[in-house]
Amino acid sequence: MGRRPAASRRLAAAVAVAILLLVVASATAGAAEERGRRGVAVRQGEGRGRHHHRHAYAAMMYMGTPRDYEFYVAVRVMMRSLSRVGADADRVLIASSDVPRDWVRAMREEDGMRVVVVENLKNPYEGNLGGMNRRFKLTLNKLYAWSLVDYERVVMIDSDNIFLQNTDELFQCGQFCAVFINPCYFHTGLFVLQPSMDVFNGMLHDLEIGRDNSDGADQGFLVGCYPDLLDKPLFHPPENGTKLNGTYRLPLGYQMDASYYYLKLHWHVPCGPNSVITFPSAPWFKPWYWWSWPILPLGLSWHKQRWDDLGYAAEIPVVLMELLMYITIIAVTRLARPQMTKLCYNRRPEKQGALLQWLIKLAGIVAMVAAYAIPFFVIPCTVHPIMGWSMYLFGVLAFSTVVINAFLLPPLAVLTAWLGIVGMLFVMAFPWYHDGIARILVVVAYAFCSAPFLWASIVRVMDSLQTMLERDPHFPRLGDPAPETEFSKLY
Numbered sequence: 001m002g003r004r005p006a007a008s009r010r011l012a013a014a015v016a017v018a019i020l021l022l023v024v025a026s027a028t029a030g031a032a033e034e035r036g037r038r039g040v041a042v043r044q045g046e047g048r049g050r051h052h053h054r055h056a057y058a059a060m061m062y063m064g065t066p067r068d069y070e071f072y073v074a075v076r077v078m079m080r081s082l083s084r085v086g087a088d089a090d091r092v093l094i095a096s097s098d099v100p101r102d103w104v105r106a107m108r109e110e111d112g113m114r115v116v117v118v119e120n121l122k123n124p125y126e127g128n129l130g131g132m133n134r135r136f137k138l139t140l141n142k143l144y145a146w147s148l149v150d151y152e153r154v155v156m157i158d159s160d161n162i163f164l165q166n167t168d169e170l171f172q173c174g175q176f177c178a179v180f181i182n183p184c185y186f187h188t189g190l191f192v193l194q195p196s197m198d199v200f201n202g203m204l205h206d207l208e209i210g211r212d213n214s215d216g217a218d219q220g221f222l223v224g225c226y227p228d229l230l231d232k233p234l235f236h237p238p239e240n241g242t243k244l245n246g247t248y249r250l251p252l253g254y255q256m257d258a259s260y261y262y263l264k265l266h267w268h269v270p271c272g273p274n275s276v277i278t279f280p281s282a283p284w285f286k287p288w289y290w291w292s293w294p295i296l297p298l299g300l301s302w303h304k305q306r307w308d309d310l311g312y313a314a315e316i317p318v319v320l321m322e323l324l325m326y327i328t329i330i331a332v333t334r335l336a337r338p339q340m341t342k343l344c345y346n347r348r349p350e351k352q353g354a355l356l357q358w359l360i361k362l363a364g365i366v367a368m369v370a371a372y373a374i375p376f377f378v379i380p381c382t383v384h385p386i387m388g389w390s391m392y393l394f395g396v397l398a399f400s401t402v403v404i405n406a407f408l409l410p411p412l413a414v415l416t417a418w419l420g421i422v423g424m425l426f427v428m429a430f431p432w433y434h435d436g437i438a439r440i441l442v443v444v445a446y447a448f449c450s451a452p453f454l455w456a457s458i459v460r461v462m463d464s465l466q467t468m469l470e471r472d473p474h475f476p477r478l479g480d481p482a483p484e485t486e487f488s489k490l491y
Contacts, residue, residue: 055089055171056151057082059159061103062096062120062138067283072103073310073382074159074288076111077302080309083112085166090151094144096120118144124207125216135283136217140207143218145193146200153243158189160286162277162302167254169237174246176226177235179255181280186229188219189278190255258287258298263436265297277301289381290388294429303384312387315380319391322378326398333401361465364407368414368461371399389425393418409464416457420450 059075079091092114093107099117107113121140145156153171170177175194178186203225214220226247235248251272258279261267267274277298279285285292288306292299306312375395379388400414427446433439 053088053090054152055154055168056092056114056148057087057089057155057157058092058094058145058148059157060094060139060141060144061099061159062141063098064138065135067135067381070286070288070381071159073306074286076107077288077306077309078157078159078161078163079107079111079113081163081305084305084309085163087163087166088168089155089171090114092116092148092154094118094141096138096141116144116148121204121207123216124210125213125220127216136215139218140221142188142222143200143203143207146195146203147197149195149197151195153192154195155190155192156188158278160279161189162287162298162305163275164277165273165275167273167275170250170254172237172241172243173235173250174244174248176229177248177250178222178226178229179250179252180230181252181255181257181278184230185214185219185223186226186249187255187278187280188222189280190250190276191222192250258296261298261436262296265433265436265439290379290383290385291376291392293385294425299385306382307384312384315383315387318380319383319387322391322395326395329398330401333405336405357466357469360469361462364403364409364461364465367403367406368400371403371414372396372417374399393422396421407465408468409461413457413460413464416453420454423450 057079059079061071061075065071075093079093082089082091091112094116095104095107095118097117097119104115104117108115118141120138121143123137123140126137142156145154148154153173155167155170170192173192175196176191177193178188178191181187203221206221206225211221212224214223229247229249232247232249235244235250238244253269253272253274254276255278256267256269256274256276258277258281260269261277279287279298281296285296287296287299287302289299293303294300375392375398378395379391383391396418397415400411400418403409404411404414424443424446427443428439430439430442433442
């Protein structure tokens with residue numbers, strides 16, 4: 001009888017331990033499932049050693065667009081510009097888990113960023129994104145900024161910003177602050193927030209239930225989260241350095257749309273500090289692309305910052321290889337010109353029908369277009385504009401020599417567009433325009449005056465192609481003896 005109570009106690013203790021283990025396992029599994037369901041960062045602690053401040057400037061990077069490398073360079077330049085203006089805050093990168101490791105290493109070790117690796121948040125509005133807007137599919141990763149609870153305030157910024165001066169006073173703003181570039185909707189290229197896991201989890205819940213989203217991306221979602229921001233007071237930083245509570249509108253000077261500059265060719269934003277330039281334009285006209293200058297003058301300012309901070313070590317070997325390729329093309333084309341001429345006319349006159357003549361003309365025109373298009377796509381996108389335009393013009397010249405020698409076209413007619421591009425660059429880069437309107441009018445006038453010359457060159461090229469076809473019978477096939485005629489002696 002004495003053993004039965006002891007056995008009962010042992011059995012009860014075993015049951016209690018089993019229940020406790022079951023509860024712990026269930027809680028652990030539930031937490032893991034919740035993290036997996038919501039996509040919370042699996043390696044969010046990476047870079048914690050670089051956490052030195054109460055505040056942070058944060059940007060995000062994700063993969064899956066045709067311009068991933070360009071945005072990688074843009075983030076590095078922007079983050080380094082914060083150091084140049086003396087920002088007293090951590091610089092945090094919210095990077096998706098598929099960002100290349102060497103990029104993460106460079107940004108952490110060379111640029112001094114704190115890198116937080118996250119899993120991409122599923123965008124329930126993906127079906128509403130069409131065409132080029134599909135590049136915004138993963139912009140909802142910005143919501144991870146609310147999970148940076150190590151900081152009291154975070155300024156979330158896009159990679160297409162240029163900082164002109166220190167903006168640390170933004171950390172005095174309230175729980176959410178943003179700029180209204182559009183009269184009705186605030187812009188999410190820069191906004192201030194107070195990190196909070198409660199707010200973060202609430203936003204994840206809104207994603208699950210499908211809160212209304214006007215554009216299918218981060219801006220439409222956040223506008224739905226803060227629909228009354230337009231009615232809030234304008235932010236003015238307290239002189240004593242205290243932090244405000246609530247939501248505020250930021251002055252326009254914290255997100256100056258680059259298009260304002262192009263109207264006056266100088267900044268004139270009297271309602272706030274001229275602190276940050278943003279480029280919410282078409283993706284092909286971001287400031288880091290070499291062709292953006294002098295089409296968009298501010299592109300040179302961005303490249304000046306990159307020259308000071310990063311240089312162009314990655315692009316220079318590619319540019320040198322292209323230069324060598326172009327020199328080789330010009331030399332080989334010049335040496336092979338006689339044989340290219342024979343190849344071009346290696347046809348019997350009796351087989352030249354109207355369709356064949358039309359195809360030969362079309363081939364000549366396509367070759368000319370290719371001579372102008374190919375160099376544009378082989379130049380590194382983020383190279384310095386002066387270097388990029390120089391390589392483009394030299395590349396067009398090299399490929400045009402192939403077309404000129406292959407089809408015996410007049411050089412001036414083929415290079416008329418090349419000369420027109422050179423003139424257009426000088427017209428757009430002229431530094432003494434009074435304002436942007438005058439610049440546009442001069443560019444339009446130049447294009448109007450150049451159009452007749454371009455049309456005349458096209459007519460001349462077509463006439464030359466027709467002459468080539470008519471002269472064809474006077475050229476022998478390869479391997480046949482060439483008849484000695486007075487006409488052939490001219491060539």
